[in-house]
Amino acid sequence: MLSGKIAVITGGSRGIGAAVADKFAQAGADIAVISSGSGELAREVCGICSERYGVKALPYRCDVADFEAVGSTVAKIKEDFGTIHILVNNAGITKDGLIATMKERDFDAVISTNLKGAFNMIRHCSPVFIRNKYGRIINVGSVAGLMGNAGQANYAASKAGIIGLTKSVARELASKNVTCNAIAPGFIRTDMTADIDESGPLLASIPLRRMGAPGDVASLAVFLASGGADYITGEVIRVDGGLAM
Numbered sequence: 001m002l003s004g005k006i007a008v009i010t011g012g013s014r015g016i017g018a019a020v021a022d023k024f025a026q027a028g029a030d031i032a033v034i035s036s037g038s039g040e041l042a043r044e045v046c047g048i049c050s051e052r053y054g055v056k057a058l059p060y061r062c063d064v065a066d067f068e069a070v071g072s073t074v075a076k077i078k079e080d081f082g083t084i085h086i087l088v089n090n091a092g093i094t095k096d097g098l099i100a101t102m103k104e105r106d107f108d109a110v111i112s113t114n115l116k117g118a119f120n121m122i123r124h125c126s127p128v129f130i131r132n133k134y135g136r137i138i139n140v141g142s143v144a145g146l147m148g149n150a151g152q153a154n155y156a157a158s159k160a161g162i163i164g165l166t167k168s169v170a171r172e173l174a175s176k177n178v179t180c181n182a183i184a185p186g187f188i189r190t191d192m193t194a195d196i197d198e199s200g201p202l203l204a205s206i207p208l209r210r211m212g213a214p215g216d217v218a219s220l221a222v223f224l225a226s227g228g229a230d231y232i233t234g235e236v237i238r239v240d241g242g243l244a245m
C-alpha cells in the first residue's frame with residue numbers, strides 16, 4: 001500500500017508514533033523515526049520494523065521545537081533516503097496546570113513542541129514536496145483542540161493551532177498535489193495517559209466505553225497516507241470512540 005514511499009514520523013519512539021512507524025513499515029514504507037530522547041527506543045522501533053517488514057528504517061535524534069535542528073535533520077533524511085513523501089507530525093508533550101497558576105515556561109514548552117514543532121517540520125519538508133509535486137502531511141492534534149479541556153489550556157491551544165495550521169497548509173499546497181490532514185485522538189493508552197484511570201466518569205463519557213489503542217490512530221494515518229485518501233485534504237478526523245461528537 002505504501003511501498004516505494006518514504007515517511008518521516010516525529011515522536012516515533014513510543015506510543016502512537018511507534019504504532020504509526022510499525023503500520024507504515026508493514027504497508028511497505030521506508031521510515032525515518034524522529035525522537036528527542038536518548039534514541040534507544042527509536043533504534044529499537046527501527047530494528048523491529050526493518051527485521052519484520054524488510055524496509056529501510058533509521059532513527060534520528062532531534063528536538064522538533066528547534067528550527068535549525070529540524071532543518072539539518074530533514075537534510076540528513078533526504079541524504080539518507082533520497083527524498084521524502086509523507087510527514088507525520090506526531091511528537092507532543094503535556095504540561096498540565098490550571099490557568100490561574102500555569103507557569104509561563106510550561107505554556108511556552110507545550111506550544112513550542114506541539115505547534116511550532118509541526119510548523120518546523122512542514123517548513124523544512126514542504127520544499128521537497130513542492131519539488132516532487134507530491135506530499136502527504138498528517139498532523140496529530142487532539143479532541144482537546146476541538147473541545148478545550150480544563151487544566152490543559154496550553155495543550156488545547158497548541159492542538160487548536162494544529163487545526164488552523166493543517167487547513168492553511170492544505171489550502172496553500174493543494175495545487176502542488178500536497179495534502180494536509182489532521183487526526184484528533186481522544187483518550188489513547190500510551191505513556192501520556194498512564195495516570196488516567198480508565199473507569200467511572202471517563203468511561204461513561206466515551207460512547208464506545210473504552211480507551212483507544214495506538215493502533216487505532218495509526219490505522220487512520222496509513223489510510224490518510226494511501227491512495228485511497230488522495231482527494232481528502234484540510235480534514236480533521238476524530239479517533240475518540242465518539243467522545244467529542
Ligand code: NAP
Pocket residue numbers: 010011012013014015016017034035036037038039062063064065089090091092093113117140141142143184185186187188189190191192193
Ligand atoms: P507519548 O507516548 O508521550 O510519546 C510522545 C512521543 O513524542 C515520544 O516518541 C517522544 O520521544 C516524542 N517527543 C516529545 N517531545 C519531542 C520533541 N521535542 N522532539 C521530538 N520528539 C519529541 O505520547 P502519545 O500519547 O503517543 O502522543 C502522540 C501524539 O498524540 C501527541 O502529539 C499527543 O499530543 C497526541 N495525542 C495523544 C493522546 C493520548 O491519549 N495518548 C490523545 C490525543 C492526542 P522522546 O521522549 O524521546 O522525545
